[in-house]
Amino acid sequence: MQLIDVGEGPLLDEILRETHTIWADRIDPAPFRQFWLAQLRTAWGREHLCRVALVDGGRVLASTKVYEFTARVDGEAVGVCGLGAVFTQTAHRRSGHARELIDRVLARAVGRGQRLALLFSEIGMDYYARIGFTAVATHDATFRVTPPRQRGAPATMVRAGDDRDYEAVVRLGRAQAAPFRFHLDRDRSVVQYGIVKQRLRAGFGPAGLRELQFFIAEEGTSAVAYVAIGVEGDRWTLLECGDRDVTGARVGAILQVLLAREPSRRPPVIVGRLPPGFLPPQMAVVDRHEAKELMMIRPLGDFRLAAPLAEDQVLYWRNDLF
Ligand SMILES: CC(C)(COP(=O)(O)OP(=O)(O)OC[C@H]1O[C@@H](n2cnc3c(N)ncnc32)[C@H](O)[C@@H]1OP(=O)(O)O)[C@@H](O)C(=O)NCCC(=O)NCCS
Secondary structure, eight states, rough: EEEEEEEEEEHHHHHHHHHHHHHHHOOOHHHHHHHHHHHTTHHHHHHHEEEEEETTTTTTEEEEEEEEEEEEEEEEEEEEEEEEEEEOGGGTTTTHHHHHHHHHHHHHHHHHTOOOEEEEEOOHHHHHHHHEEEEEEEEEEEEEEEOSSSSSSOOEEEEEOOOOOOOOOOHHHHHHHHHSSEEEEHHHHHHHOOOOOHHHHHHHHSSSTTEEEEEEEHHHEEEEEEEEEEEEETTTEEEEEESTTTTOOHHHHHHHHHHHTTSSSOOOEEEEOOOOOOTTTTTEEEEEEEEEEEOOOOOOOOTOOOOOOOOOEEEEEEEEGO
16 A cells, blocks of 8 residues: 555546545536646645545555645644545445545654644544544634615725735734634735635636635725635625724725625625634624534644644634635
């Protein structure tokens, strides 16, 4: 058995044929492949993203995507090995292959100086708890945005965000994340990857199914607040946002402007996650529920957390889920 970086060859096709059945998100098989390859070609993806497989006699047994992030943990930069789409080919299940794969990937991560493993379980916590992962509580919410007191859009300059805004997004993100014990170090390439990935997801999916709305509020010539929202029908997913105003009033105003574009339409359901303690005055939480993807971590090598991570000590955006 060998651990192989599958790159773009026939092993990848073997994996995608099966994983497509659960993770396609309504993207057809050919564009599903393109979607993955396009992510690998982003500036961040080229350096930090790959898919590895446990292979025996030329056949894939199990595979996973590997995301290499840097996190800030108690103020320290920590290399993180993120595991996504852990999958055992159906013919090879229940023979310990997923476990063997994870063991090998994490051993390799230790060799690369990474000190924390991170994943988002879609199968509850038991399987990963047995191999040393612990859950970090995270909740998602459903939000309501109150319309401005005067009807119509508030007087906030809002425009579509683009490449020139990434530096401002990084700055806003760093300031907002600093007080938290755990957050990703989101540099320009991470931020760009997050936005581009959503655009690719929309572009490779059925026409008209999804779109990304990335908007900023500007003062002078620089972005002072932004929101990124995934839109699917009348459901908006708040992927990330930032605001130089600690109250979040500009994020709230951007949302009011976006909603005011179509005043006759029924307001969308807005779901997602905001950093603990951050709720723009124009927003209210109408429902809070445990996140569907269970965040789990495992220290690697001799790394230890000073104390378990409480939910209000963690900042993790929906856009950084993998
Ligand atoms: C989960 C999965 C990767 C396990 O692969 P595997 O190589 O069969 O795993 P192992 O042989 O190491 O362990 C088998 C154990 O996995 C556990 N397991 C498998 N599927 C599970 C699920 N959906 N929920 C909880 N536990 C599960 C079972 O406890 C099983 O033990 P059992 O044989 O005593 O019932 C595989 O079932 C799979 O690919 N599932 C579909 C994709 C998926 O859901 N991936 C997880 C994403 S977070």
